[in-house]
Amino acid sequence: MRVVDAFRQAYGGEPAGVWHAPGRVNLIGEHTDYNDGFVLPFAVPWGVTAAVRPREDDTVRLASLQADSGPQVLEQIDQAEGWARYAAGVFWVMREDGLPIRGADVMIDGDVPQGAGLSSSAALEVAVAVALDDLYGLGRPRMELARIAQRAENDFVGMPCGIMDQAASVLSREGHALFLDCRSLASRAVPLDLAAHGLQLLIINTGVHHELADGQYARRRRDCENAAKHLGVDSLRDVTDLASALQKLTGDERKRTQHVVTENHRVEALIGLLRAGAVQEIGALLIASHLSLRDQFEVSCAELDVAVEAAVKGGARGARMTGGGFGGSAIALVAEEKADRVREEVMRAYEERGWAAPTIFTASAAPGARRLA
DSSP states (O other), X not given: OXXXXXXXXXXXXXXXXXXXXXXEEEEEOOSOGGGTOEEEEEEEEEEEEEEEEEOSSSOEEEEETTOSSOOEEXXXXXXXXXXXXXHHHHHHHHHHTTOOOOOEEXXXXXXXXXXXXXXXXXXXXXXXXXXXXXXXXXXXXXXXXXXXXXXXXXXXXXXXXXXXXXXXXXXXXXXXXXXXXXXXXXXXXXXXXXXXXXXXXXXXXXXXXXXXXXXXXXXXXXXXXXXXHHHTSSSGGGOOOHHHHHHXXXXXXXXXXXXXXXXXXXXXXXXXXXXXXXXXXXXXXXXXXXXXXXXXXOOOOHHHHHHHHHHHHTXXXXXXXXXXXXXXXXXXXXXXXXXXXXXXXXXXXHHHTTOOOOEEEEEOOBOOSEEOO
16 A cells, blocks of 8 residues: 555654545535535545554654655644645644544545545545544544534634535445535435446546635625525525525525525435436436526536536536536536447537546445545
């Protein structure tokens, strides 16, 4: 295992163990998590692997096979820079919570496709969290580990993400999507056997990431919070009469509310179709989700729109952007016999516009975070 070889070279000796946490793709339920809503992600086969050895002092050493520099040696956690802040934040949260966490030597290896929006940051946080939980015998519940990882990103890194990415990385089961109520944190596994229905889910990685993404994400969250205040509800999850709510709102707050409320309904509708065995019929919900994200939440971009339109033109049963937006990936639900045609149509659309070719690969529902060795 190359992460173990890298650990030996960087630190000398053997790691105490190796842990893996997957990235995720969201089937439906976008920008609903921080509105106390519903989401339906699943873990992907790619993620982050961490080889870890505890130390007898409080120093944390962090290194990655994907970083050019050597280990960052942190005598104080807030010294972490760049990618290492996501890992260091987990130490910080656990110590803030009074858990008996000392230092560690950590070597990271990741194979999440770069720029795909498959949540490599959550995978990194979760890999470190499950490793520390094991090494120190903390016995924390799996959802609590997800919350620790989320707080690392919210409070230490400064990215106001919801709980979906971390929960999917911790809780997912192979061959299943994860239905998560982001208010109660209740969850259940929903069977997702696309192959049994002659279907594939393609991930179309546009390879682009527009620089406005992070600031716009925070702005969308503020829009939702302000709309909830104007409506007198705790969150947009609580809007039950959408028509009445929209009459009380204007501008961006009105559009954000329309997306969140209808997206929650789409999640529930899609789960209903899966439970009924009508997997072939979920495509229309994917398309409706994309249109709402494009027009009401305004987080799509030209590259994502073209990927979705070309996939549908090529015969996909449905397609949508997935993730935070402004780049990253789209997903397309396709019949197996039409997969090549859909790929060709997307590639042609990008070539006609002079854009770099996207990478397209097939996603399958993988298991959640676990110890490998």
